[in-house]
Amino acid sequence: MSRGTELLPILILVLSCTVTAEVKQFLSLSNATAGETVTFHCSFPLFRDIKQIVVHWWKAGDRTFLSPKQDSRRVFQIESKASAILRINNLRFGDAGVYYCRVQGEYTGNGTGIRLNVNASPHPLKIIPKFSANGTLTCICKTSGFYPDDYMIAWRKDDQNVERGTKTSVEKNAEGLFEATSYLVETQPAHSGTVYVCEVSHSTLKNPTWVNYTVSIPGSSFSNSFPWWIYICIAIFSLLLIIIVLVICCKCCKRKAPKDNMRTRQCVRCSEPIPMNPKGKEQGLRKSNTPMPAVNPSAGSNINETAPKSKKHRKKERDPKCP
Known part of the structure; x- marks a missing residue:
């Protein structure tokens, strides 16, 4: 028997172990609610080169593998040389089912599958x-x-x-x-x-x-919509508002009223004093206040002792500028 024939059973055994590599699956949340996020985990024997790992996911009943192009809510990722994940965001009720992963490369194998249950809330x-x-x-x-x-x-x-x-x-x-x-x-x-x-x-x-x-x-009547105490509050507020408005109006009127002690202007041309009648009392007072002219002793009896005639005041035309 040749050496190649002796090594053939060993090679077949190695290949069979490679093909039937054990692939395990587990889920972060088996009973989820619509709107939540779940993550599927797929574990397999350690690969020597992470670039050589190929992992596919599919759902029971589907004829094709899942793809992010079909649904943007799905995220596929190789975490390490021995694990990969599938994340589904914003779960829907239709996402419920059994999911499988398939590993290809140095090792090849299918996952055992895991079920996802999705519940939905009656809200809104x-x-x-x-x-x-x-x-x-x-x-x-x-x-x-x-x-x-x-x-x-x-x-x-x-x-x-x-x-x-x-x-x-x-x-x-x-x-x-x-x-x-x-x-x-x-x-x-x-x-x-x-x-x-x-x-x-x-x-x-x-x-x-x-x-x-x-x-x-x-x-319907307005009274059925509000309790009685609301109307009392509205009435009190209205009364206070009216009082405040009246007080403000009174203060404004006082500020605008003319002052009694305001001085009036007097026209200079109209302020000329008018002599009073000699028989009046004020004429006597005016004479007593004015100095008497000096009497010449040599004049003798020629001096006219009669009172001087008062100068008649000529009425002047009213100046239009005078008030």
Whole structure:
């Protein structure tokens, strides 16, 4: 037997070990919620050259490998000489399924596969009001698509739980998600300002999610919309505003009023003193105040002792410049 024939079984054994290299898989979060990010890990025997590692990913039921060109949310990365990852951002319900990895290069092998479960939250919610001809109200609360089918819907009216007059139904949409619709029917006419709340609990929510609706009827009385104490506050505020305006107006009027002690101008041409009648008292006072002319002793009896005639004052025309 030749040496090549002796080495052939060993070569076949080595090649078989290379082809059937063990490839393991694990997932960072097996039960995820839509909108989150998950990472698939693929581990394999250590490669000597990281550039020679080729890893493909595919989902059970697909005929082609996954590619970032098909969906930008997918990120493919070779982490080391013995591991690779697939990251999916912003999960959707359709991303749920079993994922596999395939390693090619120095070693070749397929992963065992791992399942990803994606749950969906019933949020957001919306309330659709419908009024009948007689004024009664029907509130319709709708959820978005959710999964799994474990939910509870409750109604409140003005912070009071409502148990009668409600009805809830659920159905499956084309994506495989559940959608719930709940009805609250009022038997009495609705009043403006009444608040209705639809609250939904689900396994994907830490706290229940809710949406509210406030009744607003056109043409309803304004008094039904606000409590009595608001009107008292408005009246007090209006009274204070009026008082402040009156005080400001009084101060402005005082500032604009003319002063009593203002001095008036006097025309110089009109201020000439007019002699008084000799018989008047003021004439005597004026004479006593003025010095008497000196008397010549030699004049004797020729001196006229009669009082001098007063000079008649000629009335002057009023100067247009004088006030």
